Amino acid sequence: MASELYIQLSFKHQKEKPEKWMSMWIDPMLKVLALDNKQQINNVIEYILTKLLKKDKEILPYILKQLSTQSDTSKMSSLVTCLRRARVMGLLDKQLESEDRVNKLIDMSVLQQALCHIDDQVRLDAFAFICESNKTTAVVSDWEVQLIKTFLPWNLNSQSPGFRQLLVSQLKKLLYRLKESETMMLRQIKKMNNTADGQVMNEKQSLKQYKDFLSWLTRHLFSCLHPGSSFPRKTTCLTALNLMVDIFGTPSAEGFCVCNEIEGEDFNVLIECLTDTFEDNKIEAYKLLKYLSSLDFMKQTFDSVDGLFETALNLAGSTRPLDSTTAAYMFRILLLQAELLPVMSKESKSRSFIISCGQPSLPETSTSQSGRVLHLLTWLMKYLKYQIKMADQSLMSAACSKPLYPTLHSIRYVIQDVNFKLILSSDIPFWKTIVAELINGCLQISQIVSPVVQNSSPEGNIPSEVMGNITQTAEGLMPEYLTVCCWRSIKEVSLLLGLLCTNVPVKNTGDQDSGSLMTCEQIDEIGSYFKTQLLESIHRGAFELAYAGFVKMCDMLWRSSIPDLYKRPKLWLSHLMTEIQSVSSKLCATRRSAGVPFYVQALVTTEPLTTGRQCFKQAMIDLLKLALTEESHNLSESKVHSLNILRAMYRDTRLGEDVTPFISGGLQAAILGFKSKFWGICNSSTLLFSALMTRVFGVKRSKDESSMSKKNCQTGKAFFHKYPGLYNFILDLLAEATQNVEEHGTVHLHPSLYPLLMVLARLFPSPLEGTDTSLNLSAFIPYILRCSSSAVLKTRQMSAKALQPLVIGSNVVSVLTDLIHRLPVNRDQVHYSQVHGVLLQIHSIVEILPSLESNIRQQSQQILVEEWLKRTWLVSR
Numbered sequence: 001m002a003s004e005l006y007i008q009l010s011f012k013h014q015k016e017k018p019e020k021w022m023s024m025w026i027d028p029m030l031k032v033l034a035l036d037n038k039q040q041i042n043n044v045i046e047y048i049l050t051k052l053l054k055k056d057k058e059i060l061p062y063i064l065k066q067l068s069t070q071s072d073t074s075k076m077s078s079l080v081t082c083l084r085r086a087r088v089m090g091l092l093d094k095q096l097e098s099e100d101r102v103n104k105l106i107d108m109s110v111l112q113q114a115l116c117h118i119d120d121q122v123r124l125d126a127f128a129f130i131c132e133s134n135k136t137t138a139v140v141s142d143w144e145v146q147l148i149k150t151f152l153p154w155n156l157n158s159q160s161p162g163f164r165q166l167l168v169s170q171l172k173k174l175l176y177r178l179k180e181s182e183t184m185m186l187r188q189i190k191k192m193n194n195t196a197d198g199q200v201m202n203e204k205q206s207l208k209q210y211k212d213f214l215s216w217l218t219r220h221l222f223s224c225l226h227p228g229s230s231f232p233r234k235t236t237c238l239t240a241l242n243l244m245v246d247i248f249g250t251p252s253a254e255g256f257c258v259c260n261e262i263e264g265e266d267f268n269v270l271i272e273c274l275t276d277t278f279e280d281n282k283i284e285a286y287k288l289l290k291y292l293s294s295l296d297f298m299k300q301t302f303d304s305v306d307g308l309f310e311t312a313l314n315l316a317g318s319t320r321p322l323d324s325t326t327a328a329y330m331f332r333i334l335l336l337q338a339e340l341l342p343v344m345s346k347e348s349k350s351r352s353f354i355i356s357c358g359q360p361s362l363p364e365t366s367t368s369q370s371g372r373v374l375h376l377l378t379w380l381m382k383y384l385k386y387q388i389k390m391a392d393q394s395l396m397s398a399a400c401s402k403p404l405y406p407t408l409h410s411i412r413y414v415i416q417d418v419n420f421k422l423i424l425s426s427d428i429p430f431w432k433t434i435v436a437e438l439i440n441g442c443l444q445i446s447q448i449v450s451p452v453v454q455n456s457s458p459e460g461n462i463p464s465e466v467m468g469n470i471t472q473t474a475e476g477l478m479p480e481y482l483t484v485c486c487w488r489s490i491k492e493v494s495l496l497l498g499l500l501c502t503n504v505p506v507k508n509t510g511d512q513d514s515g516s517l518m519t520c521e522q523i524d525e526i527g528s529y530f531k532t533q534l535l536e537s538i539h540r541g542a543f544e545l546a547y548a549g550f551v552k553m554c555d556m557l558w559r560s561s562i563p564d565l566y567k568r569p570k571l572w573l574s575h576l577m578t579e580i581q582s583v584s585s586k587l588c589a590t591r592r593s594a595g596v597p598f599y600v601q602a603l604v605t606t607e608p609l610t611t612g613r614q615c616f617k618q619a620m621i622d623l624l625k626l627a628l629t630e631e632s633h634n635l636s637e638s639k640v641h642s643l644n645i646l647r648a649m650y651r652d653t654r655l656g657e658d659v660t661p662f663i664s665g666g667l668q669a670a671i672l673g674f675k676s677k678f679w680g681i682c683n684s685s686t687l688l689f690s691a692l693m694t695r696v697f698g699v700k701r702s703k704d705e706s707s708m709s710k711k712n713c714q715t716g717k718a719f720f721h722k723y724p725g726l727y728n729f730i731l732d733l734l735a736e737a738t739q740n741v742e743e744h745g746t747v748h749l750h751p752s753l754y755p756l757l758m759v760l761a762r763l764f765p766s767p768l769e770g771t772d773t774s775l776n777l778s779a780f781i782p783y784i785l786r787c788s789s790s791a792v793l794k795t796r797q798m799s800a801k802a803l804q805p806l807v808i809g810s811n812v813v814s815v816l817t818d819l820i821h822r823l824p825v826n827r828d829q830v831h832y833s834q835v836h837g838v839l840l841q842i843h844s845i846v847e848i849l850p851s852l853e854s855n856i857r858q859q860s861q862q863i864l865v866e867e868w869l870k871r872t873w874l875v876s877r
Contacts, residue, residue: 530553600645
């Protein structure tokens with residue numbers, strides 16, 4: 001509305017006094033554009049500048065004249081912003097066709113200064129002015145190319161992620177503009193033939209200019225990928241090169257193609273990028289290497305593949321976690337090379353892998369991609385078996401020299417690229433063998449490292465069963481090596497088994513389908529592994545990543561067409577509920593029940609919506625029933641587990657509104673848990689209560705503890721209609737909690753009082769308050785007034801916060817009167833805690849008086865003045 005008013009008034013004034021109009025209406029806008037307030041600048045550009053430029057063509061020349069003549073560098077931002085907006089609107093199409101016309105519009109040196117400005121935003125706006133256009137087929141002129149060549153080399157190394165993101169975004173627009181205009185010019189040349197020689201020559205000249213610029217850009221980006229290049233430069237160049245491959249990667253007889261600019265050394269440069277410490281750079285380099293591998297002239301020779309294979313094998317056994325990721329990407333690239341099969345078949349006693357493990361016996365498979373993967377997995381499985389043997393003899397020696405997780409990591413990356421639906425029938429027997437060996441190997445590894453990750457104190461601990469022989473010098477580092485090796489191994493085992501469950505076809509018992517590679521028995525073995533890790537592991541890193549793999553498995557089971565597999569999740573959940581309620585349960589009751597909530601989450605969140613989520617609903621009913629049962633020493637751990645699992649359920653966003661019917665029971669269980677005599681139940685109840693407050697009222701918006709955002713509150717009518725069981729529960733428990741709070745001389749601290757006040761502080765009366773007499777918020781007021789006498793400071797403060805939203809206009813006067821009468825008239829037998837609590841509640845009501853009707857304000861002020869004069873001792877010494 002304000003912007004519309006500004007526009008209408010300005011143009012009305014233009015008709016009255018055209019000679020002064022520009023200075024009175026345009027100059028103030030230019031001053032705002034020169035400020036540092038980005039929000040205000042964006043609003044002016046979006047709602048005022050754009051509309052002004054559309055209304056009158058004379059405004060833009062005036063703006064450019066005013067800003068160009070100013071020597072103040074702060075005007076540069078406004079100038080570039082106006083130019084950019086005018087170009088996007090199509091107001092500068094004719095002026096930007098040639099350099100001569102551009103100089104008439106604005107001096108070229110001004111644009112060069114903007115591209116070299118100290119302010120990042122000015123440089124980006126100037127670059128966007130060059131790249132953007134209202135037409136995607138607009139030809140990129142020679143002067144634009146020269147300015148881009150000036151800008152890019154100096155801005156590829158920005159430390160700001162936001163700058164890099166916007167730079168790549170503008171570069172993408174430029175590349176698409178080049179592609180579209182190139183296609184348009186090629187189409188015009190074919191259409192005209194030789195009918196207009198001059199125009200054809202111009203088109204061909206522009207195409208040559210395009211090729212020269214794109215060739216320069218390709219070579220410059222590759223030149224920036226040298227070893228030792230910084231992360232910002234490397235990530236920007238790799239992202240830009242992938243953009244070029246996406247847009248100009250298809251070979252063309254007449255247009256530009258990136259493949260024509262690739263040199264043989266570029267492959268090695270990108271291989272070097274795979275050793276980068278940042279995963280994002282590895283991914284971008286892998287995409288480029290995959291593209292290069294598809295080019296016939298970039299096929300690698302036997303020697304280069306042999307050297308790369310040797311390097312990848314060495315990295316697959318490294319103790320550095322980053323090296324394992326590098327090896328995985330190298331193996332994925334090697335699988336694209338036809339020379340890999342001869343390299344793996346070569347017998348070489350000098351290879352370090354063969355010296356350690358021996359020459360693997362390779363199966364006679366096809367020469368397809370599936371065959372190469374089988375051969376590579378045979379090599380890696382040979383190495384994995386050797387590592388398992390070493391770890392079985394001495395886990396500490398394996399953790400120091402031959403860790404298990406790098407090889408598992410490489411195997412997982414290799415398998416995730418395999419499409420098991422396209423495997424040749426001749427390769428299926430070999431695949432069955434590999435999958436079976438892989439599952440058995442993973443289960444062996446989990447047994448070896450279990451003493452560490454399932455220890456009651458896994459971080460930095462060396463269990464006695466894996467101590468073995470250890471030198472005195474290595475003893476200090478061994479706990480760290482051992483823990484990292486074990487939990488990373490469990491991580492890779494879990495993710496690998498989850499991947500197998502998701503991707504590999506499963507054979508039903510008694511089925512003769514030869515295309516399936518896994519059996520139901522193997523699925524049961526994997527399920528037992530996940531159950532062990534989630535229900536017995538203590539190390540959080542171990543069971544969190546086991547959860548990621550178990551989710552994949554449960555998702556497959558719920559959607560399986562095999563009846564036996566489809567029933568597994570429901571059966572496992574039933575067994576767990578029985579285990580939780582068992583007196584002799586061995587589940588971990590500390591560490592927030594460790595992996596038990598994760599186990600239940602995986603089973604119920606993957607349940608398809610088509611089933612009505614009956615399994616989830618039954619689990620919630622059982623958990624709430626257990627959480628609300630009367631306390632006993634035998635059931636204390638069971639209640640802890642139920643509270644911790646409920647907390648995980650309420651926090652899981654995938655369940656959506658399915659948990660809403662169970663929030664009422666959850667709040668009751670959490671608030672009642674505060675009264676428990678067992679510390680574990682109290683602790684779990686506080687965590688559950690916190691999760692429910694976030695679930696019901698949303699994430700806290702206000703950082704100030706003294707104020708509560710309206711977005712974190714609800715009307716009492718809406719709250720109690722949504723959770724009807726809570727009204728009588730809160731009212732009865734509040735009456736119980738405040739029964740003795742007014743007694744002086746002793747401290748009566750009811751454990752459930754504070755959480756009840758926290759809930760009430762987030763409720764406020766609705767406009768229809770009183771229409772539903774069964775859910776009237778005023779029923780809580782007498783009990784909250786009692787809290788003013790509490791000897792506990794936090795209770796008095798929270799009661800004042802809870803009282804304010806409950807008091808509505810009709811009962812403000814009566815509540816104020818009641819509160820003031822609680823203040824003693826003289827100093828005799830004064831209880832200062834009560835005085836303080838009453839004053840806090842009076843203050844909270846006085847704060848809302850300005851928002852009430854005038855007659856209520858007057859009555860309240862009159863009562864305050866009259867009664868306050870009787871109690872002047874409160875302000876005397």
